[in-house]
Each structure stands twice: as C-alpha cells, then as structure tokens.
Amino acid sequence: MGLQAKSMHGVWVSRWTFILAATGSAVGLGNMWKFPYVAGSFGGGAFVFVYLLCVFLIGVPVMMAEVLIGRSGRQSPINAMRHAVTVSGAAQHWRCVGWLGVTAGLIILSFYAVIAGWALDYVVQMARGNLIGADGEVAAGLFAELTNNPLRLIVWQTAFLALCMVVVVRGVRKGVGTAVEILMPLLFVMLLGMLVFAVFKGDFSAAWQFLFRFDASSLTWRAILEAMGLAFFTLSIGMGAIMAYGAYMPANASIGQTVLVVALFDSLVAIISGLIIFSIVFATPGIEPSAGPGLMFISLPVAFGNMPGGLLVGAVFFILVVIAAWSSAISLLEPAVAWLMEAQNYSRLKANVVLVAAVWVLGLGTVLSFNVGRDATIAGFTFFDALDFLTANIILPLGGLAISLFTGFAMRKAIIEEQIPELKGAWMTAWRAVLCYVAPFAITCIFVMGIYDKFFL
Numbered sequence: 070m071g072l073q074a075k076s077m078h079g080v081w082v083s084r085w086t087f088i089l090a091a092t093g094s095a096v097g098l099g100n101m102w103k104f105p106y107v108a109g110s111f112g113g114g115a116f117v118f119v120y121l122l123c124v125f126l127i128g129v130p131v132m133m134a135e136v137l138i139g140r141s142g143r144q145s146p147i148n149a150m151r152h153a154v155t156v157s158g159a160a161q162h163w164r165c166v167g168w169l170g171v172t173a174g175l176i177i178l179s180f181y182a183v184i185a186g187w188a189l190d191y192v193v194q195m196a197r198g199n200l201i202g203a204d205g206e207v208a209a210g211l212f213a214e215l216t217n218n219p220l221r222l223i224v225w226q227t228a229f230l231a232l233c234m235v236v237v238v239r240g241v242r243k244g245v246g247t248a249v250e251i252l253m254p255l256l257f258v259m260l261l262g263m264l265v266f267a268v269f270k271g272d273f274s275a276a277w278q279f280l281f282r283f284d285a286s287s288l289t290w291r292a293i294l295e296a297m298g299l300a301f302f303t304l305s306i307g308m309g310a311i312m313a314y315g316a317y318m319p320a321n322a323s324i325g326q327t328v329l330v331v332a333l334f335d336s337l338v339a340i341i342s343g344l345i346i347f348s349i350v351f352a353t354p355g356i357e358p359s360a361g362p363g364l365m366f367i368s369l370p371v372a373f374g375n376m377p378g379g380l381l382v383g384a385v386f387f388i389l390v391v392i393a394a395w396s397s398a399i400s401l402l403e404p405a406v407a408w409l410m411e412a413q414n415y416s417r418l419k420a421n422v423v424l425v426a427a428v429w430v431l432g433l434g435t436v437l438s439f440n441v442g443r444d445a446t447i448a449g450f451t452f453f454d455a456l457d458f459l460t461a462n463i464i465l466p467l468g469g470l471a472i473s474l475f476t477g478f479a480m481r482k483a484i485i486e487e488q489i490p491e492l493k494g495a496w497m498t499a500w501r502a503v504l505c506y507v508a509p510f511a512i513t514c515i516f517v518m519g520i521y522d523k524f525f526l
C-alpha cells in the first residue's frame with residue numbers, strides 16, 4: 070500500500086473551501102449557545118482564559134494530527150485510521166479511534182438537532198412578535214411551552230435533520246462545499262452586524278469586563294474540565310469530523326497554517342458571540358449572566374423584545390444560530406455517510422436515509438428529556454445531559470488523547486513528513502512534544518481531576 074491513498078468522494082476545490090468547511094464545522098451551537106452560558110456559569114474571565122489555552126495549546130496540535138491522518142487516508146475516519154495503522158505497521162487497537170469518533174458524531178447529532186430545532190422555532194417566534202415587551206417570566210413561559218411540547222420539538226428536530234440531509238446527499242463538492250461557500254460568508258456578515266448592534270445598543274463594557282476579568286477563585290477542576298471539553302467540542306476535534314474533512318483537502322495546502330486559521334476563526338466567533346449576548350443581557354435589568362442553557366432562549370429574547378427594532382434583530386440572530394448549527398451538523402453526518410458508502414457500498418442517498426433515521430430515533434430521547442422524561446435521571450443527569458457530558462467531556466478528550474499518542478508515537482514518520490513538509494526543525498520538535506507529552510499529560514490530568522470533582526466532591 071502506498072503512503073498516500075486516493076479519495077472516492079472527491080476533493081475540495083481549494084484550500085479555502087476546506088477552511089470554510091472546517092470553520093463551518095467548528096463554529097456552531099458550541100460557540101454561540103454553549104460557550105456563553107458555560108462561561109457565564111463558571112464565572113467568566115478565568116474560564117475563558119483556560120478555554121483559549123486549551124484551544125491553542127492542545128486543540129491546534131491535535132487538529133493538525135486529525136487533518137493529517139484524514140488527508141493521508143483520503144477516506145472516512147474509520148478507514149483513514151485503518152490506512153494510517155496499516156501503513157505505520159502499528160497495533161490494530163488504534164483503529165477504535167475511528168469507530169468511537171463516528172459513533173460520537175452520530176450521538177452528538179442526535180441532541181444537536183433538537184437544540185438547533187429550538188433556534189428554528191425562535192426564528193418564527195421572533196418574526197411573529199411573540200416576545201414584544203416580554204419580561205423574564207413571560208419569556209421563561211414561552212420557552213417552557215416549547216420544551217414541554219414533544220410534538221413541536223420533534224417537528225423542528227425533523228426539519229433540521231432534513232436540512233442536513235439535503236446538503237450531505239449532494240456530495241462533497243456540490244453539497245457540503247457549495248453550502249459552506251454560501252453560508253459562512255453570510256454568517257460572518259450577520260455576526261459583525263450583530264456586534265455593531267451590541268456595541269451601540271448594549272452594555273459592551275460590562276460584557277468585556279465579564280469575559281476578560283481574571284478571577285482565579287472561580288477555577289475549580291470541574292470548571293477546567295468543562296473548559297477543555299468545550300474547547301474540543303467547539304473545535305470539532307477528537308471524533309473524526311475534521312479527519313473526514315481533511316480527507317478532502319487538496320494535497321498542496323499547508324496543514325499547520327490552515328488549522329491555525331480555523332482555530333482563530335472559531336475562538337473569535339465564540340468570543341464575539343459572548344460579547345454580543347452579554348452586552349444585550351447586561352443592558353437589560355434583572356437578568357443573570359449565569360442563566361444556563363436558557364441564556365440564549367430566555368434572557369436574550371427578553372432583551373430583544375424590549376429594544377426598539379429588537380424583534381428584527383432577534384429574528385436575524387436566530388437565523389444566524391441556525392446557519393452556524395447547520396454547517397456543523399453536516400460535519401457530524403458526513404463521516405458516517407462516507408463510511409457506509411465505502412464499507413457497505415451504499416449510495417449516498419441510502420446512507421443518508423439510514424443514518425438520519427437512526428439519529429432521529431435517538432434524538433427522541435433528548436426531546437423527551439425536556440418534558441415527560443425530565444425526572445428520569447442517572448447520577449443527576451437527564452438523557453440529554455448524559456449524552457452531552459459523555460460526548461464533550463469524555464469521548465472527545467479521550468479521542469483527542471488517542472489521536473495525540475497515535476500520531477506522536479505510533480505513526481510512521483514518513484507519512485508525517487509527506488503531509489506536513491513545511492513543519493521543520495524546532496516547530497516539528499515542538500509539535501511532536503505536544504502530541505507525545507504535553508497534550509496527553511494535560512488531558513489525563515484535567516480529565517481525572519474534573520471527573521473526581523464532578524462526581525466525588
């Protein structure tokens with residue numbers, strides 16, 4: 070077997086399409102919905118600092134490794150890992166990284182589609198003016214009305230999954246490539262528009278203070294685990310989405326530079342979203358920054374409902390969230406679709422239908438965990454909390470750990486040199502040192518302490 074495989078799915082038109090697709094995958098509900106409320110719950114500044122450290126010190130090197138494995142194998146993560154393991158003559162058990170990742174992607178997609186469905190519902194609510202003049206209680210009531218209604222949740226979850234399928238069915242170039250080329254510029258323009266609105270109409274300096282004031286006392290191990298899990302989640306690493314996209318990356322594009330651009334965009338969007346949300350929240354009396362998952366769906370709509378022109382801005386905001394979620398969700402589906410096509414000879418359409426049906430059924434668990442199944446908990450977790458914690462805080466960091474160790478110790482050097490010839494001398498040494506020692510040590514340490522803190526303290 071040669072070192073460089075060929076792709077049966079096609080290759081992106083240019084390096085830019087890869088950047089847009091990877092940024093599209095990275096920028097999503099994790100940045101716009103999760104980052105602000107988790108940062109809010111864990112006290113702001115210090116949490117954000119650890120989050121950024123995790124993104125650049127651990128996230129970027131691991132993401133490079135993922136793209137490298139993907140591009141060298143030119144197939145779904147499962148087969149790209151198999152290719153890397155075979156060509157390197159490494160132990161077969163490394164192949165479970167691909168399996169774990171593809172499975173994690175489908176699990177994430179199952180709850181992701183439900184939350185994205187909320188955003189779809191809110192586009193309609195905003196446009197209809199349901200929240201004009203609403204106070205916290207009214208907004209909480211409207212949110213509860215949505216989450217208490219399984220049927221309404223299922224309708225939106227189905228609509229969102231259909232949106233994903235429409236793109237993925239059309240293939241790598243025509244489907245995913247074209248979608249991100251349209252959606253991502255739109256997303257950036259809308260985000261900047263929202264930022265301008267927040268600067269002029271919101272309390273920007275309070276938001277800035279909140280996100281950047283360093284208060285070390287809020288840094289528990291639990292908070293650090295959340296920051297690391299969130300860094301993995303928002304970068305889409307540790308589970309193969311980026312590996313799948315790397316498989317379609319043109320051979321001559323520099324992996325290091327490209328990944329750095331994606332990580333920069335991703336953290337920029339998280340911070341800008343935080344600034345937008347907190348500027349608006351702080352400008353409205355009586356709303357807490359630590360409002361939890363409802364921050365975007367309760368606190369923010371109240372603020373929108375009480376501002377001149379706020380409803381239009383609110384509708385635009387939720388469209389923005391849907392676009393961000395959409396371009397991420399397609400990267401959760403593509404790895405499994407690619408695998409079914411390779412391994413079972415399925416057509417793209419058949420692979421999509423089978424997988425989306427399975428994800429839809431699993432998603433019903435999340436739908437019900439907000440209403441009739443609210444009290445069905447294990448260790449204090451609802452079904453949704455459990456899937457969220459299991460994927461973001463356990464599977465993704467462990468996937469990242471395995472990818473680091475594999476690339477650092479087990480992968481044949483010739484593959485690495487072939488894929489990143491531009492990484493020379495001290496840079497190469499530093500990158501390998503991160504993969505072999507820094508990332509594994511940091512991930513293990515944070516993981517063990519965070520789990521201990523969460524369950525035993």
Ligand code: PHE
Nearest residue numbers: 095097098099100302303305
């Ligand atoms: N990165 C996406 C977000 O921030 C979520 C995601 C995770 C997408 C893992 C793909 C893979 O919302």
